[in-house]
Amino acid sequence: MASTIALPGQLLGPTKSNTIGPVTHISGPNLYASIAGPLVSTPSTSKSSPAATISIPRPSGALLPELATTVIGKITRTNPRQASLSILALGPNGASVLREPLPALIRQQDIRATEIDKVKVAESFRVGDVVRAVVISLGDERAYYLTTARNELGVVMAWSEGGNVMVPVSWREFVDEGTGVREGRKVAKPV
Known part of the structure; x- marks a missing residue:
């Protein structure tokens, strides 16, 4: 070195x-x-x-996720294999807001704990969704790796295609209160 x-x-x-x-x-x-x-x-x-x-010791005062840290992030992009997101805050309710967003990925196999082969990223997350997840790997130099494979992890806030705020109605669906249209998501159980 x-x-x-x-x-x-x-x-x-x-x-x-x-x-x-x-x-x-x-x-x-x-x-x-x-x-x-x-x-x-x-x-x-x-x-x-x-x-x-x-x-490499972490600088004191710097907020960086570690393994098993619960984070709050916003989905920025999806494809059939993974969802990209920006980590915005640390803690189950986002108590520690980061100065700058950090890049992260949720791979298809890390969305749910069961029936992994049936999981579809597009039915679990949409761009703009706010997600609660846990760090499972510090990843590489490009992104942290996260999981939502527990009941209390997943989408905590979503907007419909029409731009309306949605509310959860089951562990896998949100509904647009204005139109009644349901959309699939990996819903987080409230903590």
């Missing part, structure tokens, strides 16, 4: 001689930085694994 400050996606070295630490990730045979920050190398105390642990 030539520098003491890493940038997101920067190669930190091979996994043969380095062990993954906080805010780093593995891709192929190499270890990479997940966020920008100072590099910390902690020597191994184990004789079976002499590789040093490479990590």
Whole structure:
């Protein structure tokens, strides 16, 4: 490692001689930085694994999601395999608002816990929906990976195609109160 400050996606070295630490990730045979920050190398105390642990401490005061953090985000794009969203706040009710949105993905297999093969992204989310989800991976340098595969996770606020606010009527449908039209969503159970 030539520098003491890493940038997101920067190669930190091979996994043969380095062990993954906080805010780093593995891709192929190499270890990479997940966020920008100072590099910390902690020597191994184990004789079976002499590789040093490479990590990047999170800056104090910075709000960044960690594994198992509940987040609130807004769907920005969908395709048959995944939904893209911007993370806007941390906490089940969005108590900690972020200064800048963070990119995230919900893959088709992470939408529901059961009948995964029957899940359709277009029937679960629409652009503009506000979603409660949990971080399952810090992902790569492009996006966090999230899941809505629990009852209390999913769409918490939606608008109809006509632009009206919708209300949930079941675990998989919202209804436009003005027109009575129902639309499919992965509905979050209220917390």
